Amino acid sequence: MNFLVNPSKFNEIADYIFKPILILSIVLFALGLLFALYLSPDDYQQGSTVRIMYVHVPSAWLSLLTYGIMTLYSIVALAFRIPFGFIFNTAVAPIGAVFTLICIVSGSLWGKPMWGTWWVWDARLTSVAILFIIYLIIIFMNFSFENRVVREKVVAIFILVGSVNLPIVKFSVDWWNTLHQPATISKLSKPSIDPSMMTPLIIMTFAFMMIGIAIAILRIKTEIISRKSYLS
Amino acid sequence: MKFLTKITFFFYREYKLNLSGVQDILTNIIFFFVSIFIFIFSIGPDKETISLIGIGILWTLLLLSSTLSLRKFYQDDFENGNLLIIHLNGFSYGFIAILKTLSHFIFVQIPFLLSIPIACILLNISNEKLIYVFTSFTIGSLILSCLGSISSSMNLMNQRNYLLGSVIVMIFSVPIIIFSVGIINLEENFYSLTNILFGILLIVFAINPWASGLCLKLSLENN
Incomplete structure (x- = not known):
C-alpha cells in the first residue's frame, strides 16, 4: 500500500492501472446506461423521471467520499509530514466540486417535476450547497497564495475545519424533518429499493468511481511533475 | 504571577491600540446603522413587515460588519x-x-x-424580546470572533484574494445564524436552542487555538 503515500511508487502503479481503469469505466458506463435507460422499470409513481436517480445518487455519494478521502489525506499529511497528501488535495478538489455540481443540478432537474420547484431551503439541499462552496473555496485558496508551503498546509487545515459539514450532510435527513427523503440504502438494514433498480445504481456508482479515479490519476501525475519542477 | 502580569499588559496594549484607532470601530458601527437604513428604505417603512424580518436583518448586518474588520485581526x-x-x-x-x-x-x-437596543428600536422589535436578542448576540459574537481568528490567520500570507477570509467566516456561520434567530423567534425553545449554541461555541473555541496557532506558526516561519 506504499503507493498511496509515495509519489514515485504512485507513478509506477498509475502507469500500470490507468488504461485498465479507463477501459473499465467506459464498459461500466455503457452497461450502466443500458441498464438505467432501457432495462430498469419505471417507478409506479414517478414514471420515467426516476432514471435521474442513476446519475444523482452516485455523484452525491462520490462528492462526500471525495471530501472524506481529502480529510484523511490532510490528517496524514499534517501529522506525519507526508507531502503526497498535499498533492492529493490540490489535485482532487476540482473533481469533488464537479461531482457536487452534478449532484445539485441533477437533483434540481429531478425536483422540478416531483416537488414542483427547482430548489427548496431544506437541510439536505442547503448543506450540499455549502459543501459545494467549501470545495470552491479550496480551489480558490490553491490559486491565491504565493508561498507554496504555506498554501498547502493552510488548505489542509481548512479541509479539516470544513469537514464538520460532512456529518451534517449525511445525517441532515435523519435529524431534521426534510422534504428530501431519508437514505434508502444503509449498512444496518435491508435496502428498501427493488433489486431491478439497485443493479443499475451500483453499476453507475462504480462507473462514476472509475472515471473519477482515472481523472484523479492524471491530475495527481501532473501535480507531481509541477512540484518536481518547482523544487528543482 | 508573572504570567498574569504579562496577560494584563497584553490587554493593556490592546486597549491602547484600539483606543488610538477608535474611529475604525465607530466606522463599523456607523456602517451597521447605515445598512439598517438602507434595508428599511429598500423594503419600505411598513411596521409589520419590519418587525417580522427585523431579527434576520440585525443578524445579517452584525455578520457583515464583523467581517469588515477582519483584515486588522492579525495583519498589523x-x-x-x-x-x-x-x-x-x-x-x-x-x-x-x-x-x-x-x-x-x-x-x-x-x-x-x-x-x-437602538437598532431594536429602529427595527420595531419589542422590549420583551430584548433579553433573547442579547443572549443570542453575546454567544454568537464570541463564536464570530473565533471564526474570524481562524480565517484571518489562514489569510495572513494571502496577498491576492482578500475577500476569501470573509467568505470563510460567512460559510461557517450558517448554523449560528439558524440557531440564534431560532432563539429569538421561538421563545418556548429558548433553553434547548441556547444549549445548542453553547455547544457550537465550545466546539469552535476548542478548534480555534489549534487551527489559528498552526496558521500563525506557518506564516511566521515562511515570511
Missing part, C-alpha cells in the same frame, strides 16, 4: 513583528490566538452589543 501585528515578540515572551501560538480572540470580542464586538 504580523507585519510590524509584534506577534513574534509576544511569542518570544513565552506565549504559545495557540494561547496568542485565544488572547487575540478575547480582545477582539471585548474591544470590537462589545460596542456592537451596546448599540443593539
Whole structure:
C-alpha cells in the first residue's frame, strides 16, 4: 500500500492501472446506461423521471467520499509530514466540486417535476450547497497564495475545519424533518429499493468511481511533475 | 504571577491600540446603522413587515460588519513583528490566538452589543424580546470572533484574494445564524436552542487555538 503515500511508487502503479481503469469505466458506463435507460422499470409513481436517480445518487455519494478521502489525506499529511497528501488535495478538489455540481443540478432537474420547484431551503439541499462552496473555496485558496508551503498546509487545515459539514450532510435527513427523503440504502438494514433498480445504481456508482479515479490519476501525475519542477 | 502580569499588559496594549484607532470601530458601527437604513428604505417603512424580518436583518448586518474588520485581526501585528515578540515572551501560538480572540470580542464586538437596543428600536422589535436578542448576540459574537481568528490567520500570507477570509467566516456561520434567530423567534425553545449554541461555541473555541496557532506558526516561519 506504499503507493498511496509515495509519489514515485504512485507513478509506477498509475502507469500500470490507468488504461485498465479507463477501459473499465467506459464498459461500466455503457452497461450502466443500458441498464438505467432501457432495462430498469419505471417507478409506479414517478414514471420515467426516476432514471435521474442513476446519475444523482452516485455523484452525491462520490462528492462526500471525495471530501472524506481529502480529510484523511490532510490528517496524514499534517501529522506525519507526508507531502503526497498535499498533492492529493490540490489535485482532487476540482473533481469533488464537479461531482457536487452534478449532484445539485441533477437533483434540481429531478425536483422540478416531483416537488414542483427547482430548489427548496431544506437541510439536505442547503448543506450540499455549502459543501459545494467549501470545495470552491479550496480551489480558490490553491490559486491565491504565493508561498507554496504555506498554501498547502493552510488548505489542509481548512479541509479539516470544513469537514464538520460532512456529518451534517449525511445525517441532515435523519435529524431534521426534510422534504428530501431519508437514505434508502444503509449498512444496518435491508435496502428498501427493488433489486431491478439497485443493479443499475451500483453499476453507475462504480462507473462514476472509475472515471473519477482515472481523472484523479492524471491530475495527481501532473501535480507531481509541477512540484518536481518547482523544487528543482 | 508573572504570567498574569504579562496577560494584563497584553490587554493593556490592546486597549491602547484600539483606543488610538477608535474611529475604525465607530466606522463599523456607523456602517451597521447605515445598512439598517438602507434595508428599511429598500423594503419600505411598513411596521409589520419590519418587525417580522427585523431579527434576520440585525443578524445579517452584525455578520457583515464583523467581517469588515477582519483584515486588522492579525495583519498589523504580523507585519510590524509584534506577534513574534509576544511569542518570544513565552506565549504559545495557540494561547496568542485565544488572547487575540478575547480582545477582539471585548474591544470590537462589545460596542456592537451596546448599540443593539437602538437598532431594536429602529427595527420595531419589542422590549420583551430584548433579553433573547442579547443572549443570542453575546454567544454568537464570541463564536464570530473565533471564526474570524481562524480565517484571518489562514489569510495572513494571502496577498491576492482578500475577500476569501470573509467568505470563510460567512460559510461557517450558517448554523449560528439558524440557531440564534431560532432563539429569538421561538421563545418556548429558548433553553434547548441556547444549549445548542453553547455547544457550537465550545466546539469552535476548542478548534480555534489549534487551527489559528498552526496558521500563525506557518506564516511566521515562511515570511
